[in-house]
Amino acid sequence: MNILKFLTPIYFFFTLGFTNSLSGENSLTYQHGIAMHGDLKYKKNFPKFDYANENAFKGGRINRFSIGTFDNLNPYILKGVPAYQAGYLFETLMKSSFDEPFSQYGLIAEGVKVPPDRSWVAFKIRKEARFSDGSKVSPEDVKFSFKIIMSKGHPTYKTYWGQVDRVEEISENEVKFFFKGEPNPELPLIIGYQLPIFSKKDWEGKDFSKTTLLPPLGSGPYLISDVKAGRSLTLKKNQNYWGKDLNVNIGRYNFETIHYDYYRDETVALEAFKSGAYDFKQENSSKNWATAYKFGAVNEGKVKVEEIKYYRPSGMQGFAFNTRKSIFQNRNVRKALTYAFDFEWSNRNLFYNAYTRTKSFFDNSELSSQSLPSDDELKILEKYRGKIPDELFTSVYTPPNTEEENGLRKNLRIARRILKQEGWIIKDDILTNKKTGEIFEFEILLRSPLFERIVLPMKRNLKKLG
Incomplete structure (x- = not known):
């Protein structure tokens, strides 16, 4: 049973889905997507992602579960215990595709451009992008979102986006992030797909750093319709969602209602699943997988048990040494x-x-360590000889x-x-x-x-x- 965990691999080459040898800023044009390396799989105006089913049934309700509790609907701050499902409310500038190593396409942003030296990235905001109250998403909102997270959000973000020097609104629908320090080829993508966009107007007079059980305003496909702190959370599809017909969203967000019940631990959650309290469970315990799914509903065919092949980097479980000791x-x-x-x-x-x-940080992928360094890899590694283990040059890790x-x-x-x-x-x-x-x-x-x-x-x- 593969452990389904997602990692964002860090690569060392960067391209922007087009070939253009001109380096002047004025020569750069907005592109529909951005790739960490290689070319984009999907061309401009692609109809949908290949794996998406445009004919998927729409409607109905799905019941899910979470472990633990929550007392906060803002998952981007340090205080409180967040309900991460609140992330359905918010969107980012770009959307990642799941059938490429690390490529993104326009969501709130219709275009993106970066220079060859990767010293900045600019996004062109879609004119049709709207928050759920109908107000327009603007470069001012993007700038505000970055500044409020960096100043009052979880401290992790200060490290994560520490190389961003400043953010500027360069037109009524364009925003630009300037970077500092050593070039970081991943940073334009990190900004694109991980910065949630908030409404500046909605947060006026409110303290972003404090916990809240009042749903914040977002631009996403769902709205929170019911909250029982620590117990359950219900989301309803936003019937006026602005982005429902975007190519990156075709085949997504099909359920009318998404309901989450919270359980204190996995044992209780498993028993709740057996009783029919929720509809779908991803199992990460080999013991449970081998022994726990032999109850009546499985034998009667009412519960389908299926092992699905996993094609992305597999992640890991292990022991981490605290080297401060x-x-x-x-x-x-x-x-x-x-x-x-x-x-x-x-x-x-x-x-x-x-x-x-x-055996590798990137097991189950072409980037996993499988053999001795190649000649090209040795050219890079030689400059670090004496600073990295000698056996790296002579033996494969086992x-x-x-x-x-x-x-x-x-x-x-x-x-x-x-x-x-x-x-x-x-x-x-x-x-x-x-x-x-x-x-x-x-x-x-x-x-x-x-x-x-x-x-x-x-x-x-x-x-x-x-």
Whole structure:
């Protein structure tokens, strides 16, 4: 069972869906889309995305679920617990396509242009773009949206968009973002598809940084029709949605009503699904996938259980070391600890052989690390020799495994040898730093009690190391 998580890969080449060798700003023209690398798949005035079904049934109600609670309908601030479904209210300047690595096409913006040095990006706002109250979306709203998020939004945005120097309204329907520092080829796309556009007028007299249960004004396809804080949220289709006929929206937003019920944990949510409380569940637990879907409605054909092949980068689950801790600052020590994780045993006994070991940041894609560096890659890497691990030049990364006989015992011996080389010895049955006397101990934080069964076998193996 593939774990369905979406990542935004970072590439190192940038093109703007056209070929134009002129570098002067006046020679640049607005284009219908922008690609991180290569050419755009879809030409100007394309009718729809290839994967979209323009004949999809429209209407009806879909019941969904969320885990946790909420007390805030503004998902872009630090305070409170947000209802992320409020994102249906807002739109961005561009829309990403799902059958290209990283390409975008006009949504609120009908056009986009950037210079070859990527020092700025400009967007041309559609004249027909409207907020749900009928007011026009303007460059002033775009500028306001950026400034309010940077000044009162979640602190993450200050880092994320820190290279934006300023935003200017350059005409009644054009807005321009100027960048600073080293060129960042991804930044024009990040601005295009991740900056939510708010109504400046709607936020006048309101504090953006405070939580709210009053639905903010957006330009998106849905409106919030009912809110029960922490319990449920209902969205109704905006019958006057301005963008319903855009090529990037054909085949989307088909349900008349979208309802979310909130549950405190996955166990309760699963039982609610079995009772018919909601209509669709994406399952990420291999145990549940193997054992939990054998109830009556499945046997009667009322619930369809299906494994869908996933074609995008697969993401990952794993343990992240807090390198602010002194014991984790040594790379070889971190490497030694990986030998204590017996993936093969866990996959057989805990994961029902449903998992595949992650070997790259971009597994399940053509960008995954699969072989030694090519000659062209070596030309780039050579300048960093001595600053990056030497084995990168000579061997393909393969995580420790226990497939051979006594595999775990051999791995723990390797781990102990590495730890000893780095100054950690066994003293009174406890792993101790030979020079400082520091005891090797740490805690593992879990996002859910469900992960305890995964961690406990590793804990037993770590105990054998002291």
